[in-house]
Amino acid sequence: MLLIICGFLSHAKKDVLYYHKAGISSQPVVSALFLPEMPSNFQMRPGTSTIFNLAYFTGITTNITLGSHMTDIKNLRIHFYGVQGSGSIFPSRAERQVTQLHSDLQLLQRVFDDLGEHVDADGKLSVSLEDVIGGSPDRDTLTRYRNSLDLEEQRSYGGWTTCCRIETSDGYDIVIDCGSGFRVCAGDIVDKWTDTEDRHLYILGTHAHYDHTEGFDQAAVCFDPKNNIHILANRTYLRSLDQNLGIFSHYIDMNLKGVQTPLTYELMPARFDSCEIRDLQKDPAPADPDPMIGRYHDVNEPIELGQTSIQPIEVFHPNPCLAYRIEHNGKVFIFCTDHELRWGDDPDDPLQIASEEAEQRLIQQSMNADLMYRDGQFLRIEYDGQQGIGTPIGVSRKGWGHSCIEDVMEMAIQCNVAHTMIGHHDPNRTWSERSWIDEILVRKSQQTGLKLELARAETVIDL
Numbered sequence: 001m002l003l004i005i006c007g008f009l010s011h012a013k014k015d016v017l018y019y020h021k022a023g024i025s026s027q028p029v030v031s032a033l034f035l036p037e038m039p040s041n042f043q044m045r046p047g048t049s050t051i052f053n054l055a056y057f058t059g060i061t062t063n064i065t066l067g068s069h070m071t072d073i074k075n076l077r078i079h080f081y082g083v084q085g086s087g088s089i090f091p092s093r094a095e096r097q098v099t100q101l102h103s104d105l106q107l108l109q110r111v112f113d114d115l116g117e118h119v120d121a122d123g124k125l126s127v128s129l130e131d132v133i134g135g136s137p138d139r140d141t142l143t144r145y146r147n148s149l150d151l152e153e154q155r156s157y158g159g160w161t162t163c164c165r166i167e168t169s170d171g172y173d174i175v176i177d178c179g180s181g182f183r184v185c186a187g188d189i190v191d192k193w194t195d196t197e198d199r200h201l202y203i204l205g206t207h208a209h210y211d212h213t214e215g216f217d218q219a220a221v222c223f224d225p226k227n228n229i230h231i232l233a234n235r236t237y238l239r240s241l242d243q244n245l246g247i248f249s250h251y252i253d254m255n256l257k258g259v260q261t262p263l264t265y266e267l268m269p270a271r272f273d274s275c276e277i278r279d280l281q282k283d284p285a286p287a288d289p290d291p292m293i294g295r296y297h298d299v300n301e302p303i304e305l306g307q308t309s310i311q312p313i314e315v316f317h318p319n320p321c322l323a324y325r326i327e328h329n330g331k332v333f334i335f336c337t338d339h340e341l342r343w344g345d346d347p348d349d350p351l352q353i354a355s356e357e358a359e360q361r362l363i364q365q366s367m368n369a370d371l372m373y374r375d376g377q378f379l380r381i382e383y384d385g386q387q388g389i390g391t392p393i394g395v396s397r398k399g400w401g402h403s404c405i406e407d408v409m410e411m412a413i414q415c416n417v418a419h420t421m422i423g424h425h426d427p428n429r430t431w432s433e434r435s436w437i438d439e440i441l442v443r444k445s446q447q448t449g450l451k452l453e454l455a456r457a458e459t460v461i462d463l
């Protein structure tokens with residue numbers, strides 16, 4: 001059976017035809033295998049077109065919007081592609097069933113409320129069902145009717161690991177971290193760049209852990225020679241990319257080649273350059289050139305990209321980690337993943353001192369910020385090991401490099417941050433727990449007048 005399928009696929013591959021639409025995509029994307037199923041005016045394309053593709057295959061073609069990215073950018077547009085800590089997660093079957101039940105009940109409630117408005121004194125419908133839904137119950141009419149009911153979108157807290165994209169009003173594309181969310185993010189960037197010749201992407205790395213780098217070699221932006229990818233990060237972040245892929249030095253140790261990924265710089269035709277963010281006052285750049293490093297930037301100085309000023313902040317994590325304060329036309333966004341406000345018993349412990357000093361730097365940079373994304377992986381009771389996450393057995397989280405939700409809340413209030421999104425969610429936290437923590441944050445928001453919430457992937461915020 002397998003042989004028959006392979007035979008069929010190899011035959012289909014012989015007469016592959018590519019399907020284009022001028023001005024939409026220059027890339028061949030659909031093979032002849034699918035063409036007989038396609039209407040003549042349908043196109044598939046990468047990136048944001050997923051919504052079109054989904055629309056075609058589900059037959060739902062009305063009331064689909066492209067989201068806020070179609071409007072002009074006032075200052076900064078911030079897209080959260082991945083807010084998950086440590087590993088990507090998606091809801092279990094049981095969690096999907098609960099979510100489905102919740103949304104079905106909400107829909108039924110709205111339909112019955114609507115029907116109730118057309119009931120006469122005897123409790124009978126005074127109009128036809130067609131009048132209620134606006135036509136015969138075909139797919140388009142039912143879709144329009146369903147969309148007219150103003151249903152709440154179901155919350156989802158999981159998804160990909162860390163990746164945040166910032167578009168600026170003066171045309172810069174900046175990405176922070178390349179967790180598994182970067183694959184999706186890169187699709188959107190490729191889509192945006194279709195008609196652009198001068199293509200530059202600035203990637204700010206926070207630290208080398210896998211959940212902040214794992215999406216890099218799956219990202220479409222890395223495979224087009226027209227793309228210039230400038231990566232600014234500390235040394236360990238740059239090294240983690242270079243030692244596996246050789247994208248900066250064009251060298252890979254034979255013991256590492258092919259171990260973590262089958263790809264190398266030879267198979268990734270985009271142009272890559274590196275800038276090491278380093279404390280040049282304490283640790284000057286070496287006299288001999290380093291083949292991995294294109295240039296150096298002092299961590300104490302802001303990085304200027306057009307009208308955007310980006311200040312790196314050294315935070316506290318087992319692997320050296322940077323947060324970023326991003327300012328554009330007076331609007332301030334703080335991005336701080338993987339930082340631990342440590343709860344230790346000994347105030348003279350160097351780790352305790354380092355953690356508190358990092359927290360103070362962060363507080364200083366975050367005063368009156370418009371938006372802050374911050375790592376809050378644990379509740380305090382979990383950090384102390386009195387309660388497990390997803391299991392009954394608690395284990396101390398001291399030294400794991402992540403902060404407590406309660407501390408982030410307190411810091412956000414102290415800094416008068418208008419909107420705080422708490423992310424880097426623990427992969428073992430259940431969907432329902434995330435939901436109730438979010439409810440608590442919403443209630444806290446109502447008391448303080450400052451918006452606090454759990455971060456959700458696919459959120460887009462304009463500042």
Ligand SMILES: [Zn+2]
Pocket residue numbers: 085086209211212337338424
């Ligand atoms: Zn992380």
Ligand SMILES: [Zn+2]
Pocket residue numbers: 207209317319338401
């Ligand atoms: Zn980390």
